[in-house]
Amino acid sequence: MNITVSEEAAQWYKEELDLTEGDAIQFFVRYGGSGGLQPGLSLGMKIETPYEPVVETNVEGILFFVEKADEWYFDTYSLKITYDESLEEAAIGYE
16 A cells, blocks of 8 residues: 655645644545445545554655554555646545
8 A cells, every 4th residue: 555645735735724844634434425445435534643654655744644543445555645626626546
């Protein structure tokens, strides 16, 4: 598993969530929602301090990570966060 975040997406998170350098965003499994990898589950995000990250990347001074407890959700996939210009927001994808 890997996590990639484009610079444009990181900048979007910084602006939308009023983040400053050194802040961290956790992607985690949540019940419900749509567009997830596993039926009935989807990916959530929150500003959080890492506890036991299984994968992380630092882009634009922001740490993006997934905790070990949520690794099972991704199976053999990696998380890819890009910026969707047509929607003017971050887009979550899997590869």
